[in-house]
Amino acid sequence: MEKKCSILQIVGFQNSGKTTLIEKLIQSANQSGLQVATIKHHGHGGVPAFELNHKDSVKHLNAGAIVSSVEGDGVLQLRTNMMNWDLKKTIQLYQFFSTDLIFIEGYKRESYPKVVLLKDESDLSLLDTLTNIKCVVSHVELSKERLKDYRVFDINDEENYLDFCLSENEG
Amino acid sequence: MEKKCSILQIVGFQNSGKTTLIEKLIQSANQSGLQVATIKHHGHGGVPAFELNHKDSVKHLNAGAIVSSVEGDGVLQLRTNMMNWDLKKTIQLYQFFSTDLIFIEGYKRESYPKVVLLKDESDLSLLDTLTNIKCVVSHVELSKERLKDYRVFDINDEENYLDFCLSENEG
Numbered sequence: 001m002e003k004k005c006s007i008l009q010i011v012g013f014q015n016s017g018k019t020t021l022i023e024k025l026i027q028s029a030n031q032s033g034l035q036v037a038t039i040k041h042h043g044h045g046g047v048p049a050f051e052l053n054h055k056d057s058v059k060h061l062n063a064g065a066i067v068s069s070v071e072g073d074g075v076l077q078l079r080t081n082m083m084n085w086d087l088k089k090t091i092q093l094y095q096f097f098s099t100d101l102i103f104i105e106g107y108k109r110e111s112y113p114k115v116v117l118l119k120d121e122s123d124l125s126l127l128d129t130l131t132n133i134k135c136v137v138s139h140v141e142l143s144k145e146r147l148k149d150y151r152v153f154d155i156n157d158e159e160n161y162l163d164f165c166l167s168e169n170e171g
Numbered sequence: 172m173e174k175k176c177s178i179l180q181i182v183g184f185q186n187s188g189k190t191t192l193i194e195k196l197i198q199s200a201n202q203s204g205l206q207v208a209t210i211k212h213h214g215h216g217g218v219p220a221f222e223l224n225h226k227d228s229v230k231h232l233n234a235g236a237i238v239s240s241v242e243g244d245g246v247l248q249l250r251t252n253m254m255n256w257d258l259k260k261t262i263q264l265y266q267f268f269s270t271d272l273i274f275i276e277g278y279k280r281e282s283y284p285k286v287v288l289l290k291d292e293s294d295l296s297l298l299d300t301l302t303n304i305k306c307v308v309s310h311v312e313l314s315k316e317r318l319k320d321y322r323v324f325d326i327n328d329e330e331n332y333l334d335f336c337l338s339e340n341e342g
Contacts, residue, residue: 166200
C-alpha cells in the first residue's frame with residue numbers, strides 16, 4: 001500500500017543555485033497539488049551544524065515542503081510541519097527506529113504510564129491532573145497520606161526507581 | 172512484525188529534574204541492552220526554538236538515545252545518530268510522510284534521476300562523475316558538442332525546466 005513517490009536529485013557545485021532551484025520545484029509541485037519532501041546532504045564532512053540545518057530546512061518548509069532533513073556523517077536532522085502533527089504521529093514515526101523504549105518528556109494530558117517528579121509540597125497539585133501514574137519521585141519528604149495511592153521514591157534512591165521504571169512499563 | 176516498544180512519560184513542573192531523570196533512564200536502559208528513543212514536548216507554546224531542540228536532543232543522544240525529537244505547535248524537530256544512517260534510510264523513513272515527490276540536494280554518487288546545475292564551463296567536469304542525468308540547467312551557454320547527450324535548459328528558461336523536471340521523474 002505504498003504510495004508512489006518520485007525522487008529527483010539536484011546536483012551542482014557550490015553556488016550553482018541548488019537551493020533556489022529546489023525552492024522553485026517545491027512551489028511548482030505544490031501548484032500541481034503534489035506534496036513534497038526534501039533531503040539535503042551535508043557534504044563538507046562531519047555532523048551538520050544545527051544552524052545550517054535550520055536555515056535550509058526552514059527555506060524548504062517555507063517554500064512548501066512538508067518535511068525536510070539534512071544528513072551528514074551519519075547524523076540526520078529532520079524538521080516537519082505536516083498538518084496536525086501530534087504525539088501519536090511521532091510515536092508512529094518512531095516505529096521505524098525499532099527501539100525497545102520511548103521516554104516522553106511532558107505531554108501531561110496523555111495517558112501513557114508516568115513517572116511524576118515532585119520538587120516540593122506545592123507540586124502535589126500536579127497529581128490531580130494526571131492519569132496512569134506509575135510512580136512518584138520526590139525531592140522532599142511528603143505527606144504519606146497524600147501519596148498513599150502511589151509508589152513513591154526519594155530522589156536519592158536512584159537505583160531502585162530506575163529499576164522500577166524500566167521493569168514495569170507496558171507499551 | 173512490529174517490535175514491542177514500551178512507553179514511559181516523565182512529567183513534572185519546571186526544574187523538577189525531568190531531563191536529568193531521562194538521561195539516567197537512557198543510560199540504565201542501555202546498560203540492560205535496550206535501545207531508546209525520546210520525545211520532548213515544547214510546552215511553552217509556539218514552534219520550538221532550534222537552539223533548545225539542539226541542546227535537549229544532544230543531551231538525550233549523548234546519554235545514549237538513538238533518536239530524539241522536540242515537538243511544539245505542530246512542528247517536529249528530530250535528530251538521530253542511528254548507526255550507519257544513510258540516504259536509503261532517510262528515503263525509507265520518508266515513506267511515513269506519503270509525499271508525491273522527494274527532492275534530494277547533493278549525494279552525487281547516488282543513482283536517482285538528476286538535474287545538474289552548471290554555473291560555467293569549468294563545471295562541465297561534473298558531468299563525467301554522474302549517472303542518470305535527466306537534464307542540465309546552465310547559467311551560461313555551453314558547447315553543444317559537449318552536451319549533445321543531454322537535455323539542456325538555460326537558467327532563465329524556468330517554466331520549461333520546472334515542467335520537465337516535474338513531469339519526467341521516475342521513482
